[in-house]
Amino acid sequence: MLCRRSAGDASEYQMIASNVDYVAVVQSCHYDFNIRRLERYLVMVRDGGAEPICLLTKTDLVEPGVLASHLAQIRAAGITAPVLTVSNVTREGIDDIRGLLLPEKTYCFVGSSGVGKSTLINQLIGRELLETKRVSGTGEGRHTTVRRELILLEGGALVIDNPGMREFGIVAAEGGIAESFADIVSLAPGCRYRDCTHANEPGCAVRKAVESGEIGREHYENYIKLRKESDFHQLSYAEKRKKDRDFGKYIKSAKKDLDID
């Protein structure tokens, strides 16, 4: 009934993409690379109305054969977006990325925590403006960047650093709840209120069934708990949408200040 859902869902990426010209989807060659996830992100970026760019980082940490295999997978998947590889350590590939960034365009960097987004942007700026951090040996990130940053590069491109996406979020899927709690759901039409949450409304048929022992109390409490979690997710999603909208306005005003658009 609890489903693991990969975070950075479609809406999140589309919201980001709709506010910028290009979205650089960053994956590390080291542990992070995943062709299916990459494909998914590219579709989401296009759906959001931006142009995707693929960036593979940490090339210094893998054998040339590993990098070649990643690139072969990208080719085999028919990905048409530009693909660039970079090492922030040897600096190989930095100039290619710099050369790609057009003045007066916005580039949003997204990807898992710890893949090197902030380090790369620091390289593009030419100094340590953004905080970057050591990651654990597994390559798992620590969420160093905690809020978005908009940076104007010397060449005139606007670059946006993002906090790394959570890889997994536990969400109680509404559909899953309905399936596991079919007994509760089937009683709902007997409740006084059509939108009864079965928590504390008067005339609730579900709570009546719990009182009478027809439905187990523990089973009922599980249901209420999962409903809450799923409602909580909805709420935080609404808040996130608002934040994204505000950020869209921020980009627009920043462009206006710079006389872009």
Ligand SMILES: Nc1nc2c(ncn2[C@@H]2O[C@H](COP(=O)(O)OP(=O)(O)OP(=O)(O)O)[C@@H](O)[C@H]2O)c(=O)[nH]1
């Ligand atoms: N070996 C190697 N390490 C790198 C490279 N790029 C970044 N790192 C290291 O990876 C760690 C994480 O880098 P960050 O730039 O903070 O990663 P991030 O993507 O901004 O992470 P969040 O802000 O958490 O989303 C740091 O310790 C960097 O020094 C690279 O190309 N090669």
Ligand SMILES: [Mg+2]
């Ligand atoms: Mg960062």
Ligand SMILES: [Zn+2]
């Ligand atoms: Zn009810």
